[in-house]
Amino acid sequence: MGRAKRKNGYSAPTATTPSPDTEPKTIVSPAKRTKALLLSFDAEVRPLIDLVDRLRGYGLDRDINLPTVAVIGDQSAGKSSVLEAISGVQLPRGTGIVTRCPLEMRMKHSEDEDTWEGKIMYKDKHDVPHKEVILNRESVGDLVRKAQKEMTDGAKGISDELITLEVTSSDVPDLTVIDLPGIARNAVEGQPFDIEARIKNMIRRYIKRQETIILAVLQCNVDIATCEALKMAKEFDDEGGRTLGVLTKPDLLDKGAETSVMRILNNMEFTLSKGYIIVKCRGQEAVSEGQSLKQALDVEEDFFRSHRHFSSLRPSQWGVPNLSSRLSRELKRHIKKLLPELKEDVRRKLLETERQLHELGEDPPQTASEKRQMALMMVTEFMNITIALTKGQRCDDPKYPPTINNLYSNARRAFTCLYQTVVSRQPDTKKQSLRNELQQRMEDSRGREFCNFLGKFELVESYAREYIAKLEQPALQCFDDVHRSTMTILKILAEKCFEKFPDFAERAKEVIMKTRKETQEECKEEIQRYFEMENLVYSQDMTYGGELRGEEEKKKEEEAEAAARAAQSGYSQPVRVNDDDVNDVGKALMSLRSYCQVAARRLCDVIPMIIQQHVFREQVKEMRILLMDIASDEKTMVHIQEDPDMAYVRNECKSRHQRLILAEEELDTI
Incomplete structure (x- = not known):
């Protein structure tokens, strides 16, 4: 690594990384320095x-x-002093956390030397907007303190909300920066215990954006390896392409420490593509002595030009004027x-x-008439879709969930389940145990009549009633399943149809639940009456006779098949299937099976029709009447909110x- 010999005998290290500043590197002349930053x-x-x-x-x-310049730094690193020097206005100073809200500084250069205008804008903690014209630059610091106090919970709290400070003057560059609170290590009395984490999270929200230029401010007399601002910048800008380092307080350096600062400035320690600039701003003592910001620029120039080490720097590497010029160019490019x-x-x-x-x-809607019209329109839409769904039609409007189209298919599944139950619970007339039981009951009921005159009808009627009785509970369960599924879908539909007005949606769901209760009672009563009628054990001769002939034909086919199998196996005498005894038990069983088939078919048709009549027609009709009444009621208008x-x-x-x-x-x- 080469070294360039200087007049003062100091060999300054030459940067291995070329300076990112490709524009002319000139320092502000003394004549123009009276205008502070007129570049x-x-x-x-x-x-x-x-x-x-x-x-x-x-x-x-x-x-x-949005593209922006975010100023970050450790607590008391000198951020506010740097911004003071750039903007020409005195910002709040002191120990601890001075910047307690993000401060957006909009600086606008004016060619008129007599112009100075200022505005401050913010929202307080009650979200009330404030906008105030600033009469003179000396009052800026007090107004910023006032804004911070009104925006935070206490004298030492912080806020994420932005304060906007706008300054128009001949002393400022064309530049906008956002000053963020300094990174605090420990909370002091009156501050949240997690103050450090809150500040860091706020800083991260700004610097993680690729649109943000990071202005990392750090003191010369602090170990760069422990500088929290650079650590956070590196977290989101690993190669340093968006970060410009600013070293402050060079007058506080211990003798002998200048060499390490020179290495930093020449990008030989913690490399940043945009490099570093060193500045000397006025301290609290200078402020107390009444040193103006313009005077501070003179002091700064004298300091760097006469410094044993820093005078060897390129002019563009030091001074507030060059920093402000550099920031304007960087922001423009960005x-x-x-x-x-x-x-x-x-x-x-x-x-x-x-x-x-x-x-x-x-x-x-806003007016009562508009609200009533809206309510009627929503109810009409709800009812039209409901009626279509109960008829098995689909609603393909994408604003409604597809699940509403399951209304009729869910009912059909319940009806199919009922059918399967009805079939599975039919008496198995081929079981020997049923045959033996019927034979025994015939014998037990016998009086003096001949064996072929035993009371077969009464026994068949008794078995048929037992079979029908077993189906009442499955029929009621089928109704419950259909009703519950339908009500669930109707409530989903109501929530979607009336989603803009939750109070009205609740009224609609109350109507659904009211009609559900009435329908439940009425439908169950009719199903129970149906089963009372089924106790009559009745069928038209044509219906029953047709079923019986079918069973007889089936029995003949079975006997023929059995005979054929016997002949093929070598038996000399064919075997009869279910050979009846003298009591004709086989005929009784055939009669029982025939009637159960008739009753099962009748039940599997009638119960679903009863359910559909009550749930899909009568309840829907009642719902429409009640909902239309509500939609037309003046008292309901309060729910159209x-x-x-x-x-x-x-x-x-x-x-x-x-x-x-x-x-x-x-x-x-x-």
Whole structure:
């Protein structure tokens, strides 16, 4: 590594990393120094910075990361002093955490030497906006303190909300920076115990954005390896491409420590692509003695020009004027680089917001007439969809969940389940145990009649009633399943149809539950009456006779098949299937099976029709009457109020849409 010999005998290390500052490196002349920071930047600077300031003023930084310069540093590293020197206004000073809210400083250069204008804007902790014109630069510090106090919970609290300080003067560059609270190690009395974590989280929210230039302020007399600001910058900017280091308080260096500072300035310790600048700002003692900011610039220049070590630095490596010039150039380049991406982000966000507004639908009604019309329209839509679903039709509107289309299919599944139960519980007339039981009951009931005159009908009737009785509970369960599933889907539909007005949705669900209770009682009573009728054990001769003939034909086919199998196996005499005894038990069993088939078919048709009549017709009809009454009732109008959360989302969406429209218009002019 080469060394360049200086006049004062100090061999300054030469940086291995080329300086990122490619523009002319000249120091402000003494004549211009009286204007503090009057540097001539090209005509693009102010429009670009103004553009970003306006976008931030619209609140666009809530939606999109905007190019900015974020000033970070350890507590009491000298951030406020640096910003004082750049802006020409005195900011709050003191020990501990002085900057307790992010402070956006918008500096606008004016050619008029007599011009000085200032404004401060913020929202207090009650979200009340404040905007105040600043009459003179000496009152800036007090107004910032006042704003911080009104924005935080206590004298030592912090807030994430932004204070905007706007200064127009001939003494300032065209520049906007955001000063963040200094990194505190320990909480003092009156501060939250997690103050360090809260400050670091706030800083991370800014510096993690690729759109942010990081201005890391650190004291010369602090070990760079322990500097928290550089550690945090490296966390999100590993190669240092977005970070500019600023060394402060060089007058507090111990003798012999200058060499290590020179190595830092020449990018030989903690490498940053943008490098480092060293500045000397006025200290508290100079402030107390009344030293002006302009005088402080003279003192700074004399210090560096006459310093045994620092005088060997390139002019662009030291001084507040060069820092402000450098920041303006860096911010201009950064904004120009990010403009295409910024435009694309705004257009994409605008499309997303417009889609969200479309999904939210029209604004809620305001007048009583509009509310009544809205209520009737919602009820009509709800009933039309409900009636269509109970008829087995589909609703393909994407705003409704697909699950509502299961209403009729769920009922069909319950009806199929009932059918399977009915079939499975039919008496198995082929079981020997049933045959023996019937034979025994015939014998037990015999009087003096001949064996072929035994009371077969009464026994068949008794078995049929037992079979029917076993099906009452499954039929009631089928109704419960259909009713429960239908009510669940109707409540989902009501929540979606009336989602804009939760109170009205609750009224609608109350109607659904009221009609559910009435339907439940009426339908169960009719099902029970049906089973009482089934105790009559009756069927038309044509119906029963047709079933009986079918059973007889089936028996003949079985006997024929049995005979054929016997012949093939070598038996000389064919074997009869279920050979009847003298009591004709086989015929009784055939009669029982035939009637159970008739009763089962009748039940599997009638019970679903009863359920559909009550649930899909009568209850839906009653629901419509009650809902229409509610929709027409003046007292109901109080329920046509949009859900607070949805109203908040709608307002946020509208605000976002408005600022994105403004942002798009602004960006289209560049």
